[in-house]
Amino acid sequence: MAPTGTDDHHAPVAPEKDPSPEHAAAHGDGTAETSRDQTGIKDIEEGSRAYRPGGFHPVYIGDVYASRYKILNKIGYGAYSTVWLVRDLSKPDDDEHKFRALKVLSAEAYSPDKPIFEREILTHLRDGDRRQLGYRYVCHLVDDFEHNGPNGTHVCLVFELMGETLRSFGAWFKESMIPYPVMRRFAIQLLLALDFAHEHNVIHTDIKPDNIFVKFRDPSLIESKYLASVPVPQQNKAEERYSPIPSRPLRYFYFNEEDSRRVVEFDIALGDWGVSSWITHHLTERIQPVALRAPEVLIGAPWDQSTDLWNLGALLLELYRAVRMFDGRVPPDGHYEVKQHIAEIVDLFGPFPKELLEKGNQEIVKDIFDEDGKPRGFQPLGRV
Template sequence: MEAKSEHRKHFSGESSQSSNNQLLYPNFLDQASEQEESAEYRKGGYHPVHIGDQYHGRYYVIRKLGFGSYSTVWLCWDQKDKHFVALKILKSASIYTNIAYEEIKILRIINGADPRDPNRYRTVRLLNDFKITGVNGQHIGLVFEVTGCNLSKLLLQSNGRGLPLANVRTIVKQVLEGLEYLHSKCKIVHGDLKPENLLICVKEDYNTKLASEVAKIYRFGIKLPASMVANAPLRRMSSLKIKRANKRRISSFKWQLKLIMDTIEDNKKAAPSVMNTSNSPSPSTSWSSDEKPELNPAFVNSEMEVKIADLGLACRIGGPLYETIQTRPYRSLEVLLGAEYDTSADIWSTACLTFELATGHDLFALECGETYPDENHLAQIIELLGDIPKKIVQSGTKSHLLFNKQNKLCHIEQLHPSSLEDKLRKKYDWSVRDAQEFAAFLLPMLQFDVNKRATASECLKHQWLKLNKSL
């Protein structure tokens, strides 16, 4: 992406779907997923991947894990290092290639900023990157450690009630640890924090289970489900040629898969600890293939590991910045006003996603198609947090479009103030104590003045995050 001017091209999480992909589903989330659009397998679009393909001389494709608005993701076996990886292949159009290059720069900074800091593992790790030349153009391939489903999927399981507060504390503490590293050690603004960009960790044995499912399907001569393969249009070949080609491919794949499974068994016997490659600070709490359904963290207290993902909108402090960042419900006040932003914008987003994890609803409930979306967003902020000081309002380049000379919104007059504590008690039926403690944690993260807003380090010291120890 071109970044010669002070601001990069406008590219927010709202106008372009997040690049995070619907990855693995731990047992409690196993379900059929939607398919990528077949029509997007064209010049500038997706690369047609086939089960059994090999990339970069080492990554052997086993099955599809999911897809995003500009990429597909595949479970692969790394034939060099002998472990599973997730291969993300982006569409070939230049806009996606440029985004990938920017993300690669950011991920390399994260990998190398402080190798001794365990908090660097709170962000997904880029293991490799390379180019793929295919029928639809040149694509970028990004190799990551394999992760699980995103927290948005987990929230869906809660049926709009949110997660247990103990689980919310566990998740938010890890997010803040990741942000502390990004902000302090890397000077990086993530720019798009939301549940979709927080991924649950899984253990290597879960990846083995995914590969085993493919082996079982082939063993019984059953066609692979659509969710495991590319939704690419069929090649124009005679039915006989297709059958012969498929037979050869299946035969080769079965043989390769057996070698992989044999290698896994040998590794288990030689050194059981080798099988866990999540590199999480506490690998023992990552999701395993034998987790029982009743341990669904959408309903019961459960130790879990999450990682921050999707750094497509990330930028470095002191470098070129995007004009607009953050998906709408998580967008900070300064970004709405068109004012300068820094790492504190991520803290505002963290407050919003914390509220969503705890209640199942957005902190600021915004609808598509509104006549004055920014004003409506600001109106809800004012209702919850009070009037925005004129000095802060006037710091933004968009302020004259949103506020009049009396420091009132241009088009919205009727406001209905309600404190965060009252909102939690009246709308979500929280106890007085829970509401007070939760509000005390969130409000410093929602300070209008970015210089007074709590930092990730300060948030980590808050008493609310320590309540799990007393349970």
């Protein structure tokens, strides 16, 4: 589908090219990428090396999981999972929820040396207070089960389908910028989602464009457009080594032309809770995308749910105007340095409070800060 729009900046227009992310998050927001592994074999997306004991599970079109979910096509992949469009065979043909997203985690994702809380947190959020406004802006777990395969036991998570992530959504608009009325709506919904999570003792810790999903506007397009026009990859179950197949994302098949003129009515959901933490029990102390890290995380101080709000605040500018608030890059090669990142924060918001510095890792604090709460040798950066 190639939605069209008017000259109104609020209407989506077809992008010049598909702005695929470096890798897709859950529910598929990427297109095929190719590389060559050390053996010279041409790989697709996650690469054939991911299919090893403890790694990814080989999934084939037509497979049925949990006696219920039939694999239709691959719609995404990530560092620890592949994501598939499935038909829920327990649903009648006229049920709009008959199609779901199945996320198959690597066998090692839940291994003793890599504990994560994703399934437990998703179950907790799904069973939370539905009366809270933020409940509807979380990408909820529909079902979960375990599947035994040649590479181990895999946790499988079933989700409601989403259209695309905000990593690519901006490309529907002129100059790749999400218009203000839409961005304002999304920002409110994200705040409501975080409020809901925090009220339920959960911290997301990884808020980035890849993890924010635009909801389906017209589920009928899955059958009438996607399945009717998107090619199904050919696979050979007799192959000695599993061959990954390219993702076929749902990006062009979740809203119609009428919806394209009412984009201010679109909704989002906060997803990918794979590295989320409990407020009272952290998965790790090193959290957040590097350029979006909160000050307390940068200096090794204790952190709580407020870090999600910093993360979101820094992200909004990037989503709205395609400009990063902070990046921490230094010349001549543009590599990242914590001191530069801190200098950018000080330049915009002023010195770090003494009370915060006292709580941080003192090796970091003494190495970077002067007695005024600024990086040693700090000079105003003159940024607008």
